[in-house]
Amino acid sequence: MPERSGALVIGEALMDLVDDGTSITRSPGGSPANVALGLARLGVETRLRTALGPDDDGRAILERLEGSGVGVDPESLSLERTSTALAVLDASGAAMYDFDIEWRLPSPVAADSAAVVHSGSIALFLEPGASVVADALASRPADVLVSLDPNIRPALLGERSEVRATFESLAATADLVKLSDEDAEWLYPGEPLGDVLDRLLDLGVALAAATRGGDGAILATRAARVEVESLPVQVRDTVGAGDTFMAALIAGVLQLDGRAALAELGEADLLRLGRFAATAAGVTVSRVGADLPTADEVARAQQAAAVDRGTTGAAGTVVW
Template structure:
């Protein structure tokens, strides 16, 4: 096993460490063919860097022109490529075929390997996901890292299912559930959810994931928004309307902004108001990304400007539902009042829900 000091030399200065694949996306669209750096974990790291979060990426690259292009791309966003990341004979490639409606399908030429890692000092957040958590031999090292880290920092996980690279459905689901037990936040798309649990509704899928020990389950639904679920509450956040250039990197931009929001509000803060801010922030980041070609997430300034300018339409407040169950607990109910102050939102008789204007319980 390598010396952790050699793996994370600047770990004390990193808020987030991302572990996973980085590759070159070859995008074939009606406009032509172009290449740019990609890979879900690398996109998340890049998105965090653009948002001003001190971030390191531990990955597996080839010592070639494409590997150098990926490092330069990440460095441009302030992301540190961690030692040990040049471990392959050649850099992986994913070919994305983009349809006229902006949707994409993928083909992969990917190897994934990772030296064993045992960081002594953990970042605030450790993120992993996608191919890196399923493709051996590197997936074994990722799992061991999560086993060593999940009690010492917040762990986030986005499986970003790629069926063409997975084994049997049963095997892939078992891998996902093993890792979900080691994480605090699981984010997946509705397509991921339906592939993993084809007989479950999205609500039931979220509940099942929480039952594995996760504190927050997030399911994104494209143009239909996203669903954020904790053991006590559930929030539906509508998508921000945006003209779609293509959908590449939208989910990764959402994930990066979700981590950004967790760091801003305090990791582990899943109050109703905090969840609403998380959902709106992540949805806005995804909307900005789909409006631009390629995986091109917003900067911190762009995201804050969009949110301050009222990026969410006036009729798009999140829809809350208190979850019932043995472990569900309502927040303290404040004395009844005719109106919620200071926003003067009328209170319905017997209502104990969340005020859609001021995010207060009344």
């Protein structure tokens, strides 16, 4: 069996624009691109297949990703112009959104060299690229783990029943699925969050996780279920928090010995993994923008949190 390592992320990268009436600020975004960035900063060898244009926005996104160690596939330069998401703020700060997004992958994506392949958000649902993503997940070798985050964007989606069917079809191929409480409410209105996690486990997901903002997160396998608290920090903004949590979960999962070990995680291991991810997300929300942390930054925040809990480990190490 060939040696596999690191992560392959397939999904959109775009430029986020915020118009406050006096100026427009631009910052690289896109949930899968953020996850790739987070993985690389955590020390995981990471490759990204996305779709960019040969323009200033595309070059800025490439510079940010490659500057943090993400290997962006050359085939990713496939669009005439880079996708954008514009938020126009009114006097009260409320936003109206205008999306100019194209998700197209002109060639198949081989998911046979990485230990885990991750996708999420727009990439799972917007055609024609969504079909290429689904084919890549379905055709990956049996020992390659699959990670998903639906990161629902209702303005870009069709009927709820069709989106739910697509999500469940993809989740049935996945080993790790993370969703937010808002994602769960949109997909399964009125259904308790714990029941949504049960749905995912029944589909065959080995580890299902749900984030709840400041209320922490829930992690569940068939063997155990735990709640983890959010890191107590002064929140600057929440941009990129969910993507950070996702990246940290994947980084932790890569330390396990395959799918069987993932499904058998007990309470103690789930708590360590969940606290690692929550700590990483806490670092992100403590600063402005989707500025995902490095492994050293998470280690320092973990050590401080462990002191507060009276469970210190070796200083300077990341203990998921």
